[in-house]
Structures are given as C-alpha cells and as structure tokens.
Amino acid sequence: MMIKKxxxxxxxxxxxFFISLKADEGMWLPxxxxxxxxxxxKKNGLKLSAExxxxxxxxxxKDAIVQFNGGCTAEVISDKGLILTNHHCGYSxxxxxxxxxxxxxxxxxxxxxxxEELSNEGVTAMFIIRMEDVTLKILTGVSDTMSDVNRDKKxxxxxxxxxxxxVVGTHYGAFIRPFFYGNEYYMFITETFKDVRLVGxxxxxxxxxxxxxxxxxxxxxxxxxxxxxxxxxxxxxPANYSPDNVPYxxxxxxxxxxxxVKKDDFTMVYGFPGRTSEYLTSYAVDxxxxxxxxxxxxxxxxxLAIMDADMKSSDLVRIQYSAKYASLANYYKKWQxxxxxxxxxxxxxxxxxxxxxxxxxxxxxxxxxxxxGKLFNEFEKKYKQYSVLNKQRDYFMESILGxxxxxxxxxxxxxxxxxxxxxxxxDIQKDIDKLKVAAKVFFKNYNVSTDQKECATLLKIYSTDIxxxxxxxxxxxxxxxxxxxxxxYADSVYSKSIFVSENRIIESLDNIGENYLxxxxxxxxxxxxxxxxxxxxxxxxxxxxxxxxxxxxxxxYMKGMRELITTKKYYPDANSTLRLTYGKVNGYHPRDxxxxxxxxxxxxxxxxxxxxxxxxxxxxKLKELYLKKDYGPYADKNGELRIAFCAxxxxxxxxxxxxxxxxxxxxxxxxxxxxxxxxxxxxxxDPNQVRNIVLDVRxxxxxxxxxxxxxxxxNEMTLVK
Ligand code: ARG
Ligand code: GLU
Numbered sequence: 262m263m264i265k266k267x268x269x270x271x272x273x274x275x276x277x278f279f280i281s282l283k284a285d286e287g288m289w290l291p292x293x294x295x296x297x298x299x300x301x302x303k304k305n306g307l308k309l310s311a312e313x314x315x316x317x318x319x320x321x322x323k324d325a326i327v328q329f330n331g332g333c334t335a336e337v338i339s340d341k342g343l344i345l346t347n348h349h350c351g352y353s354x355x356x357x358x359x360x361x362x363x364x365x366x367x368x369x370x371x372x373x374x375x376x377e378e379l380s381n382e383g384v385t386a387m388f389i390i391r392m393e394d395v396t397l398k399i400l401t402g403v404s405d406t407m408s409d410v411n412r413d414k415k416x417x418x419x420x421x422x423x424x425x426x427x428v429v430g431t432h433y434g435a436f437i438r439p440f441f442y443g444n445e446y447y448m449f450i451t452e453t454f455k456d457v458r459l460v461g462x463x464x465x466x467x468x469x470x471x472x473x474x475x476x477x478x479x480x481x482x483x484x485x486x487x488x489x490x491x492x493x494x495x496x497x498x499p500a501n502y503s504p505d506n507v508p509y510x511x512x513x514x515x516x517x518x519x520x521x522v523k524k525d526d527f528t529m530v531y532g533f534p535g536r537t538s539e540y541l542t543s544y545a546v547d548x549x550x551x552x553x554x555x556x557x558x559x560x561x562x563x564x565l566a567i568m569d570a571d572m573k574s575s576d577l578v579r580i581q582y583s584a585k586y587a588s589l590a591n592y593y594k595k596w597q598x599x600x601x602x603x604x605x606x607x608x609x610x611x612x613x614x615x616x617x618x619x620x621x622x623x624x625x626x627x628x629x630x631x632x633x634g635k636l637f638n639e640f641e642k643k644y645k646q647y648s649v650l651n652k653q654r655d656y657f658m659e660s661i662l663g664x665x666x667x668x669x670x671x672x673x674x675x676x677x678x679x680x681x682x683x684x685x686x687x688d689i690q691k692d693i694d695k696l697k698v699a700a701k702v703f704f705k706n707y708n709v710s711t712d713q714k715e716c717a718t719l720l721k722i723y724s725t726d727i728x729x730x731x732x733x734x735x736x737x738x739x740x741x742x743x744x745x746x747x748x749x750y751a752d753s754v755y756s757k758s759i760f761v762s763e764n765r766i767i768e769s770l771d772n773i774g775e776n777y778l779x780x781x782x783x784x785x786x787x788x789x790x791x792x793x794x795x796x797x798x799x800x801x802x803x804x805x806x807x808x809x810x811x812x813x814x815x816x817x818y819m820k821g822m823r824e825l826i827t828t829k830k831y832y833p834d835a836n837s838t839l840r841l842t843y844g845k846v847n848g849y850h851p852r853d854x855x856x857x858x859x860x861x862x863x864x865x866x867x868x869x870x871x872x873x874x875x876x877x878x879x880x881x882k883l884k885e886l887y888l889k890k891d892y893g894p895y896a897d898k899n900g901e902l903r904i905a906f907c908a909x910x911x912x913x914x915x916x917x918x919x920x921x922x923x924x925x926x927x928x929x930x931x932x933x934x935x936x937x938x939x940x941x942x943x944x945x946x947d948p949n950q951v952r953n954i955v956l957d958v959r960x961x962x963x964x965x966x967x968x969x970x971x972x973x974x975x976n977e978m979t980l981v982k
Contacts, residue, residue: 285844285909286946287832288534290440291302291323294391294841297830302843308924313754314531314841317669318393318900322926326514326531326839327491329918330457334384334532336920338928339977340480342491343460343511344386345961346918347933349587351487354381355462356584358479366583371971378458379471379492380502386491387459389839390433390450399437399446403755409813416443425450430496440541440833441823442816449838450979454499456506462970463487463964466881470866470890472876473590477598478937479857481867481903481954486934486961488974515920516979517980518927519959520899522846522906524859529843530910530917530932530953534835537943540819542637543612546944550603552648553655554596557725560659560904561593563718572888593962595940602950611882611945615826620768633821636814645809650804656727656858657800660719661792664931665712666760670789672696676775677786687772697770704763704851709755715753731799734790742924758785835913844909851938851954863887863902886967895963904960905953906934907939915942920956930955 289298295311315323320932329335333350337343358379359365372378398479399419418891420437425452427435434451462468467484475481491509494500522528568586573578603609616637623633662668676696679689686693724736724745742748759765760783769776780786820834823831867887871877879887884891892902911930912919921930932953935942939951962980966972 265955266641271807272850276727285842285948285951286450286911287830288537288842288911288913289832290392290834290841291531291839291841292394298841298843299959300581301526303530305843305845307843309926313926314529314837320513320680322513322515322531323389323839324920325511325515326386326389326835326920328533328839329489330384330386330631332535332915333917334919334932336531336928336931337491337511337514338883339514339974339979340510341977342493343514343974343977344457344489344491345920345928345931346461346487346489347485347931347956348465348483349485349933350918351459351489352587354384354459354489355381355487355586356460356580357381359499359580361566361580364580365462366465366580369462369467369969370459371460371969373971375490375508376681378460380458381489381650382502382670383455384457384489386489387434387453388452390452392450393448393838395423395437395448396445404798409809411824420446433770436834437452438838439657440836441831442812442819444816444820444823445833447492447838452499453974454491454493454501454509456502458490460488460490460972461965461969465966466878466880467883470877470879471869472905473587473594474874474876475656476591477594477940478935479851479952479954480861480865481904481934482863482869483956484904484960484964485934485956486931486939486964488965489491497825500511509952514979515926515928516776516981517923517958517962518925518929518981519894519962520981521575521903521957522860522923522929523848524848526576526846527924528839528910528929528955529922530912530919531841531914531922532839532912532916533825533837533916534842534913539832539834539914539944539946540815540822541612541814541944542640542644542818542921543616544640545614546603546608548648549944550600550608553651554600556652556655557659557845558593558596558600560656560719560722561589563722563872564715565590566608567714567718568711571708572712578708578711579954582711596942598937599944602938602947603944606945606947608945613793619822619825623821626825629821629825633817633825636818636821638815640811640818641806643668643814647804647807650800650807651795653727653800654732654804657721657792657796660723661796663705663719664716664788666716666755666758666785667792668972669879670760670783670786671793672699673780673786674790674793676773677781680774680777680780686772690743693770693773697767700763700766700770704766709823711750712761713755718757720745720750722743731795731942733791733795733841735788745846754784754788758783758931760785776843811843832845836917837915842911844911844953846908847952849905849936849950851936852949857907860906862905863904866904882968891967892963893967895959895960895967902960902963903957906955906957909948910953911942911946911951911952912953916953921953930958931954 291314294314299311310368313321315321325337327335327344327351328344333346335344335346338345345479384910399416402415424435424437435448437446437448439446464483470483493504493509494506497510500506512544571583579711623629676692721873739750758771846859850856869877870879896902916932919932920928921932933956934954936952942951965974
C-alpha cells in the first residue's frame with residue numbers, strides 16, 4: 262500500500278514535470294530552430310520557415326530585433342529606424358528629460374517631427390549580425406582533469422582570441438557566452454548604434470496605468486510603450502550623437518498587423534531574455550525560496566515604504582525617486598510571486614524526485630556512476646556553506662549598499678587610496694573631474710532626508726538579522742556610542758558628512774589633495790569602509806570560491822542530465838542572448854473557481870479608474886475618446902478597444918519590449934510583463950499558469966494617433982488592416 266502510494270506520487274509528480282517541459286516551455290536559440298523547433302512550430306500554426314526567422318544568407322526577422330540599452334528588447338517598425346519598446350524600458354530616459362516644470366513622466370512626450378526628438382547620452386541599440394556555435398574552439402586545450410583555475414584561464418584565453426579575430430577590420434562587436442553551464446559556447450557578432458533618440462512616450466497615466474499595484478499581474482491595462490529612433494552616420498553605420506546623423510535605414514522592419522488576436526492563435530516572442538535558472542538542484546531552489554527571496558523582500562519592503570511616503574509628500578522627490586522606486590519595487594514584487602508559485606508547484610519535491618531518478622540512472626551504469634554518483638553529496642555539502650554566505654551577501658547588497666550615501670562614498674575609494682599612497686592631486690585630476698561630473702548626476706536624484714531614514718532602518722535590519730561575528734566593527738561603535746539607536750546614529754552622521762551635500766562634495770573635490778584626510782574620516786566614508794572591508798575579507802572571497810565550485814558541479818550535472826535523461830528536449834537558460842519562444846493566446850485558471858480571459862479593454866481600464874489613487878488616474882483626453890467611442894480603425898470587430906492580451910510564451914526580464922509576432926511574423930503586440938501566478942517560471946515553468954502579458958499593438962497605434970495626435974508616425978509603418 263505504502264509502496265504503491267509512493268510510486269504513484271512519484272509518477273504523478275514526475276509525469277507533470279515532463280509534461281511541463283513540452284508545451285510552450287523553452288527559450289530557443291534562433292540558429293537551432295530548424296533542427297529543434299521548426300516542425301513543432303509549424304504544427305502549432307507557424308506559417309514561416311526557420312530561415313525567415315533567423316538566417317545569415319538573407320534578411321529575416323532577426324534584423325528587426327534590437328537589444329535596447331543592454332537590458333530590454335525593442336523592434337524596428339519603420340524604414341527610418343523607428344523602434345518600439347516599453348514605457349518602462351524608456352523610463353529612465355523619459356525621467357532624465359523631466360523636471361518639475363517640464364514633467365514628461367506625467368505629461369508624456371511626442372516629437373512632432375524628427376527635429377524635436379530628444380537625444381539620450383549613452384543609450385544603445387544593438388543588432389545581432391550572426392551567431393555561431395564555438396564550443397569546440399573554446400574548449401580546445403581544455404581537459405576534464407584540469408583544475409578549475411586552469412580551465413577558466415584557458416577558456417578565457419580562447420574567448421579573447423576568438424572574439425578579436427571575429428571582428429577585425431569591421432565596426433562590429435563580438436561576445437561569447439557559456440550555455441548549459443559551460444558545456445557549450447556561442448559567439449554573437451553585433452552592431453551597436455549609439456545615437457538613439459526619444460520620439461514619443463505616453464503619460465504615466467497611460468504607460469504606467471495601474472503602476473505597481475498591477476505590476477506582475479493579469480489582467481492589466483498599461484499602455485506600456487515608448488518610441489525611439491536609431492540614428493546613423495552618412496554610411497548608415499553607428500556613430501556617437503551628432504546633429505549630422507541621419508535616421509538609420511534598417512535591413513528589415515516589422516509589418517504591423519492590426520487585425521487583432523483570438524484565443525489559440527499562434528504567437529512567438531523574439532528578444533533578449535536576461536536570466537533563468539531552470540536546471541537548479543533542489544538545494545538551490547530551497548535556498549532561493551526559503552531564504553534569499555524572503556530576506557530581500559523584507560529589506561526592500563522597508564526601503565520602499567520610506568521612499569513612498571516621501572514621494573507622496575513632494576513633487577521633487579517623486580520625480581527624483583520614480584525610476585529608483587520602480588526598479589526596486591519590481592523585483593520586490595516578483596520575488597513574492599516566485600515564492601508563492603514555487604510553493605504551489607511543490608518545486609522542491611519535484612526537483613528531488615527528478616534528482617532521485619538521475620541518481621538511480623547514474624548508479625546503474627559504471628561509467629555514469631564514476632562521473633555523477635557522488636554529485637549530490639557534494640551539492641548538499643556546498644549548499645550548506647553557500648547559503649550562509651549568500652545571506653551575508655544579500656544583506657550587504659540590499660541593506661548596506663541600499664544606503665545611497667554609502668554606495669556613493671564607495672565611488673571615492675580609488676581617489677582617496679591614490680592620495681593616501683602619496684599621489685598628488687594633479688596626478689589624478691582626470692579621476693577627480695569624473696567625480697565632479699558624477700556628483701551632478703548623483704545629487705540630481707538625491708534627497709538627504711529620505712536616505713537618512715533609509716540608513717537608520719537598513720542598519721537596524723542588518724544588525725538584527727546578521728550574527729554579531731559577521732558584523733563590521735562600525736556596529737560595535739553604534740552600540741557603544743548610540744546604544745543601538747540607529748536613528749540617532751543616522752542623524753548624527755548625516756548632519757556631519759560631506760557625502761550628503763553637493764556643495765560640500767564639490768568644495769572638497771576642489772582641493773582634495775589637502776582634504777583627503779578629512780574625507781577619510783568622514784563618518785559615511787568610515788561606515789562604508791568598515792562594512793566594505795568586512796565584506797571583502799570575510800564574505801566575498803569565500804562566496805566566490807563556493808560559487809565557482811557550485812558552477813563546476815552544475816556543469817557536470819547539466820552534462821549528466823542530457824546524457825542520462827533523454828526523454829526531454831533541453832534549451833539553454835536565458836543569458837541575455839537572442840532567443841525565440843512560442844506559444845498560444847490563452848487565458849488561464851489562476852486558482853480554484855476563477856478563470857481569467859485572455860484580453861483586456863478600455864472599458865476595463867475605466868472600471869479601474871480611481872481619482873484618489875495616483876496609480877489609477879485616467880486623463881481627461883483618454884476619457885473623452887472613451888466616451889465618444891472614438892477608436893478609429895483600432896477597435897476590435899465588436900467595437901471594443903482592446904489594451905492587452907496574454908499568451909503562453911516563456912519569457913523573462915529582458916523580454917520587455919520584445920515583439921510579439923503572429924504566425925506570419927507580423928507584429929501584433931509588445932511584451933511587457935508576466936502574470937503573478939507564473940513568476941516562478943524563471944526556475945520552474947508550468948504551462949497552466951505561466952502567461953506573458955502583451956500590449957495589443959492596436960492600442961499603441963490608437964494612443965499615438967488618436968490620443969497624442971502623432972499619427973504622422975503611422976505613415977512610416979507598414980500596416981496590415
Ligand atoms: N514587471 C515588469 C518587468 O519586469 C514591468 C516593470 C516595470 N517596473 C515597475 N516597477 N512597474 O519589467
Ligand atoms: N517586465 C519584464 C522586463 O522588463 C518582462 C516580464 C518578465 O519578466 O517576464 O523584461
């Protein structure tokens with residue numbers, strides 16, 4: 262009876278685990294689509310060939326896909342270099358052009374011609390020219406018996422040589438990344454544009470409607486898009502900003518399909534997913550869901566509450582902290598969803614069963630046993646040590662470095678060290694000038710009193726949760742002098758420090774050659790140094806060493822999985838390289854008795870309107886269009902104006918802004934979020950719960966044309982009605 266129970270539990274869990282590896286799961290490498298996915302995709306509705314999606318012989322969809330500023334995705338939608346991404350992806354740029362007098366966050370921005378477009382220092386748009394499997398070349402000279410240090414050294418040498426060789430004499434870049442935990446390597450040849458201008462952004466009441474309350478949730482009603490344009494030099498090649506630059510002529514731009522989607526339509530998402538960890542062991546999942554995620558949530562909860570209160574009481578602080586707040590709030594919420602999702606999936610149990618299967622397969626074969634038989638004993642041992650250090654590291658990153666002035670003081674370390682070691686001010690004037698420029702940037706978005714409150718709170722959390730022996734010496738002083746009254750400590754420190762005042766900093770920098778001792782004794786510099794040196798001595802080296810050892814175990818485990826468990830189609834974890842995922846338009850059952858439909862409408866947005874909450878304000882202009890039902894050609898057949906839809910594509914952070922394409926490769930929407938019940942898909946995917954959230958391209962066009970009166974932009978696009 263007992264045995265039968267165990268077997269059937271094993272079967273059900275394991276079976277569902279395998280099922281979950283089929284439908285819609287996977288972030289696939291474009292150059293392997295032909296081999297791995299084409300027939301499955303066609304079965305599911307794709308009308309294109311793999312070559313239409315990725316090819317090195319002809320122009321293809323790939324040529325319209327851009328990595329936007331290193332973190333998001335964007336797509337080319339006109340032959341004049343116009344690119345579409347999310348509002349939240351362009352948020353920092355929109356914020357940077359904003360002031361209390363000219364608040365583009367609140368009001369939106371629309372260039373009415375190319376001259377009015379706004380340049381953005383440092384923003385990049387990267388295309389992939391081609392990709393290549395370079396595993397054999399990278400692993401040349403590497404053997405199984407080599408030490409890890411030598412292995413890494415050899416691999417890095419090979420990478421450096423190959424990356425350089427690949428692009429000599431061109432204006433291209435190249436990077437090589439490990440896949441499957443270093444069992445494979447791929448090289449990417451890139452072309453990166455550096456003059457990327459802001460063309461249009463809706464007001465936050467549209468682009469960020471529902472803000473953090475709706476973030477990571479379905480149903481959602483954000484018009485989460487912004488428009489930029491890539492500029493090139495006269496040869497259509499990348500160049501730094503210049504008024505002489507001209508709109509980039511792309512190899513390919515996406516056709517925009519205005520027909521809308523229906524349930525079960527085939528969709529695919531082409532973009533740059535950042536990071537997933539689908540092949541972790543049960544030990545790692547345990548650490549993440551039971552220790553690391555909860556700790557980070559707790560710390561951010563405290564920070565966000567302080568920021569939120571201050572932002573609500575001052576417009577200046579609201580603008581200063583909007584981008585910082587949004588970025589902290591985003592993962593704060595995601596981790597909570599992830600914990601819930603992993604629990605609901607019984608992720609640890611599923612992983613354990615999978616591991617038992619792996620171990621028993623390994624044990625039944627002499628060769629496999631020699632390679633993998635002891636693997637899990639090692640994992641267990643390492644994770645015991647690792648989780649302790651991981652906690653120290655999380656707390657250092659989230660709470661100590663969460664104090665803005667501390668992070669800022671850290672940027673002075675090199676200059677202070679140089680002066681301490683006898684360098685003259687004129688020897689390092691360049692670095693000092695850089696600090697002056699950085700001071701402007703830092704203080705533009707800095708509010709002392711917010712940071713001071715954060716400092717008191719964060720230090721208190723740190724001192725309560727971290728064992729005494731691992732605390733920096735500064736905590737002993739705080740106990741002695743301030744009786745652990747962290748508020749008193751922060752008040753004292755912030756009233757004296759130069760690091761909280763732009764004037765004091767600029768003054769000190771002007772003759773830092775004489776002032777450096779004073780800076781060294783500055784209470785915030787001291788706080789930073791005390792915490793940092795403890796971290797650098799007692800946490801980081803040990804953490805890094807274990808990290809390397811675990812990386813080695815993961816490499817071996819990954820190899821073993823692919824050898825021993827062959828019922829499964831493996832895809833590499835996301836690593837900010839170009840991937841394609843595909844799925845279907847569909848709603849889902851988030852919990853017992855509840856079903857969510859696959860699309861949302863402007864009527865639904867109006868239902869959420871709440872003039873008392875700054876997250877749910879509807880602008881008079883949008884309301885007017887709604888009341889008149891003035892939706893132009895952007896309404897659905899039944900007269901509704903759809904805003905968003907959801908589908909079962911496997912996406913993650915970095916996929917924001919990615920084009921969502923129909924079976925013919927036409928643009929039907931822009932990816933911008935994932936559902937709450939599916940946020941655990943970075944660690945374990947569940948086809949019943951995971952949905953990507955997509956802005957319907959018709960709402961984008963509606964906002965550009967009807968709301969903003971920037972319909973001239975549509976003339977650049979190729980529209981299918
Ligand atoms: N959750 C989405 C993504 O991960 C949107 C983030 C926008 N930020 C925010 N705090 N609302 O990027
Ligand atoms: N909003 C995410 C991003 O910025 C995409 C949502 C997800 O993580 O799936 O990339």
